[in-house]
Amino acid sequence: MKLRGLYAITDSQLLADGKLLPYVEAALKGGARLLQYRDKSSDDARRLREAEALRELCTRYGAQLIINDDAELAARLGVGLHLGQGDGSLAAARALLGRQAIIGGTCHANLDLAAAAIKEGASYIAFGRFYNSQTKPGAPAATLDLLEQAKQRFQAPIVAIGGVTLDNAPELIARGASMVAVIHALFGADSAAEVERRARAFSALFDTV
Numbered sequence: 001m002k003l004r005g006l007y008a009i010t011d012s013q014l015l016a017d018g019k020l021l022p023y024v025e026a027a028l029k030g031g032a033r034l035l036q037y038r039d040k041s042s043d044d045a046r047r048l049r050e051a052e053a054l055r056e057l058c059t060r061y062g063a064q065l066i067i068n069d070d071a072e073l074a075a076r077l078g079v080g081l082h083l084g085q086g087d088g089s090l091a092a093a094r095a096l097l098g099r100q101a102i103i104g105g106t107c108h109a110n111l112d113l114a115a116a117a118i119k120e121g122a123s124y125i126a127f128g129r130f131y132n133s134q135t136k137p138g139a140p141a142a143t144l145d146l147l148e149q150a151k152q153r154f155q156a157p158i159v160a161i162g163g164v165t166l167d168n169a170p171e172l173i174a175r176g177a178s179m180v181a182v183i184h185a186l187f188g189a190d191s192a193a194e195v196e197r198r199a200r201a202f203s204a205l206f207d208t209v
């Protein structure tokens with residue numbers, strides 16, 4: 001699968017009160033290619049149930065499910081994984097999940113971390129945060145120049161994350177992002193119809209830029 005387009009990431013607060021499945025389905029209808037299940041709770045039974053439901057939705061829409069932080073859950077479901085710097089070894093995750101799995105690594109604003117992630121078998125490298133993020137305000141800042149340098153240095157797909165909106169996504173794509181990872185500007189919406197509209201608009205940026 002070509003890693004290009006909208007990368008939607010779930011948020012437990014924004015998608016509470018029964019919104020998880022309808023809002024995710026709307027994002028997938030709108031063209032999201034990757035969906036990350038990001039749930040920081042320790043309710044394993046609910047996490048498994050929700051991840052299974054998301055996997056089934058992703059299959060229906062030809063998208064790929066990525067689990068945040070939890071290699072065991074990804075292995076159990078046979079789906080992809082995203083690991084941050086403190087979340088365990090990418091090489092071990094690659095050995096666990098196999099060659100086909102999509103595995104991403106957080107590289108903050110550091111090209112050396114990206115080189116190491118690729119060496120360990122990452123399918124994509126993620127840089128951020130590029131703008132003010134309501135979801136993760138304390139994340140270290142990355143710049144458009146760094147993005148351009150990463151594009152020149154690496155062939156691996158580049159994911160840009162952190163405060164991404166419909167207004168700033170075009171410059172990220174123009175400077176080298178193959179995917180934009182979005183939480184608030186996608187799921188901070190009043191209705192599933194609005195999520196779908198936003199997802200379509202994000203996806204369309206990849207046709208034109």
Ligand SMILES: Cc1ncc(COP(=O)(O)OP(=O)(O)O)c(N)n1
Binds near residue numbers: 068069105126
């Ligand atoms: C696509 C993508 N990029 C970066 C992150 C951040 O991962 P991490 O640094 O491990 O932080 P948490 O998301 O676990 O809080 C991500 N999840 N996805």
Ligand SMILES: Cc1nc(C(=O)O)sc1CCOP(=O)(O)O
Binds near residue numbers: 128136139182
């Ligand atoms: C989960 C996460 N990681 C980041 C990083 O920079 O590594 S920024 C971020 C939050 C992204 O959410 P929003 O689109 O609402 O800003």
Ligand SMILES: [Mg+2]
Binds near residue numbers: 085087
């Ligand atoms: Mg993490």
